[in-house]
Amino acid sequence: MRALIAGNWKMNTLRRDAEALALALVDLCRNEGDPGADLLVCPPAIMLQAVGAITQGTPVALGAQDCHTAESGAHTGDISAAMLADSGCSHVIVGHSERRANHGENNAMVKNKAAAAHGKGLTSIICVGETLDQRDGGETLAVITDQIAGSLPQQVTAANSVIAYEPVWAIGTGRTPTIQQIAEVHDHIRSLLTKHTADSAAIRLLYGGSVNPGNAEEILAIENVNGGLVGGASLKAEDFWAICGSSAQ
Numbered sequence: 292m293r294a295l296i297a298g299n300w301k302m303n304t305l306r307r308d309a310e311a312l313a314l315a316l317v318d319l320c321r322n323e324g325d326p327g328a329d330l331l332v333c334p335p336a337i338m339l340q341a342v343g344a345i346t347q348g349t350p351v352a353l354g355a356q357d358c359h360t361a362e363s364g365a366h367t368g369d370i371s372a373a374m375l376a377d378s379g380c381s382h383v384i385v386g387h388s389e390r391r392a393n394h395g396e397n398n399a400m401v402k403n404k405a406a407a408a409h410g411k412g413l414t415s416i417i418c419v420g421e422t423l424d425q426r427d428g429g430e431t432l433a434v435i436t437d438q439i440a441g442s443l444p445q446q447v448t449a450a451n452s453v454i455a456y457e458p459v460w461a462i463g464t465g466r467t468p469t470i471q472q473i474a475e476v477h478d479h480i481r482s483l484l485t486k487h488t489a490d491s492a493a494i495r496l497l498y499g500g501s502v503n504p505g506n507a508e509e510i511l512a513i514e515n516v517n518g519g520l521v522g523g524a525s526l527k528a529e530d531f532w533a534i535c536g537s538s539a540q
């Protein structure tokens with residue numbers, strides 16, 4: 292399966308940085324050709340218009356980092372899936388651990404956000420992952436089972452959903468799980484997905500957590516790892532490009 296490499300820019304970049312990063316990626320695509328993976332960038336919401344103006348019509352797809360469950364209404368500061376679609380997004384990340392921790396998002400909210408995204412034709416990138424305490428307590432697979440059961444809406448398909456496994460303790464820390472640990476969780480998620488959809492084998496499973504050009508090839512070669520969700524390393528065009536070129540599929 293062709294890999295998806297998604298860059299989560301988080302709350303980084305001012306407009307000139309966002310435009311320069313997008314331009315650099317578009318130039319790399321033009322000059323270097325197909326890296327062998329699908330590329331997606333998820334800038335801060337306020338940068339979507341500026342970045343979208345640069346990426347539109349190029350191989351670099353545009354995504355957002357969150358959406359509200361409602362289509363419109365009295366939700367000050369929030370952004371709907373309809374607005375994201377209207378701004379040129381094809382994807383939206385939902386349930387990132389930073390949203391779960393900082394904004395109290397639980398599985399039910401994540402599920403409703405994913406459903407809202409699907410309703411507007413967006414592909415949701417649904418994030419799951421255990422904390423360090425949960426990993427140390429031997430609860431990883433149980434936590435993932437619970438998050439997958441609670442965060443996936445009805446009618447999940449390979450076209451409308453991507454699952455990202457992101458151990459909370461690996462995000463932004465420079466620590467990564469072992470290859471065996473990643474493989475174990477991805478195999479587990481793949482088997483859980485059979486309860487949700489007939490095309491479970493075709494759903495992309497991304498690994499996220501301190502992916503960089505030095506470890507990407509080994510991680511992306513794991514069976515049932517179909518791409519990466521990249522934070523810090525997605526802020527440098529050369530690093531992100533190198534990760535995109537590390538996919539063997």
Ligand code: PEP
Binds near residue numbers: 461463465500521
């Ligand atoms: C992320 O934010 O989704 C992430 C994986 O971050 P980092 O690559 O910086 O660990």
